[in-house]
Amino acid sequence: MGRKKIKLPTNGLEIIRTLAERGVKETDIAKGLGMSYKTWKRIKDENDEARETLEEARQIEENKLFGILYEKAMKGDTVSAIFLLKTRHGYLEGNQQVNANQVNVKITLPGSMDPEDYRKKIEVQNED
Numbered sequence: 001m002g003r004k005k006i007k008l009p010t011n012g013l014e015i016i017r018t019l020a021e022r023g024v025k026e027t028d029i030a031k032g033l034g035m036s037y038k039t040w041k042r043i044k045d046e047n048d049e050a051r052e053t054l055e056e057a058r059q060i061e062e063n064k065l066f067g068i069l070y071e072k073a074m075k076g077d078t079v080s081a082i083f084l085l086k087t088r089h090g091y092l093e094g095n096q097q098v099n100a101n102q103v104n105v106k107i108t109l110p111g112s113m114d115p116e117d118y119r120k121k122i123e124v125q126n127e128d
Contacts, residue, residue, distance in 0.1 A: 006039050013053045020057030021064075029054075 009015070012033055019029045030040035044051050073080035085091040113121075 006035050006043075008043060008047065008050060009033060013049065016050060016053045017057045020054050021060050023061050026054075 015032050016029060019032050024032070026040065027037045030037045033040060035043075044054065069080050069084060073084050082091075
C-alpha cells in the first residue's frame with residue numbers, strides 16, 4: 001500500500017500568497033505549508049490553483065519592487081535610473097540601445113573549390 005498523498009492545508013493558498021508576495025523562497029514556502037520541497041513541487045505541478053496563486057503573488061512582489069526602484073530613480077538615484085534603463089529599455093554603456101527583437105543570421109559558406117572539381121559536382125549523369 002502506497003503512502004497517502006499530502007495535500008495543501010485548508011489555508012494553503014493564503015499561506016502561498018502571503019509568503020510569495022514577501023519574496024520568500026519556495027523551499028521556505030514549503031516549510032510554511034508544513035511539507036517537504038519535493039511535495040510542494042508535486043502539488044505545484046498538479047494543482048493549477050496553487051501554481052497560479054504563486055505566480056500572481058510573485059507578480060505582485062515584482063511590481064512592488066519595481067515601484068520602489070522607479071521612485072528612487074525619479075528622485076534622482078543615478079544607480080536606480082541606470083539599472084532601469086538597462087533592464088527595461090536595453091541600454092548599454094555609452095547610451096547604446098539594443099533591439100530586443102533583433103535577429104542574427106549566420107551563413108557558413110564552403111571553402112573555394114577547383115573549377116574542375118566544381119564541374120564534376122554539378123554535372124548531371126545521363127543514365128542509359
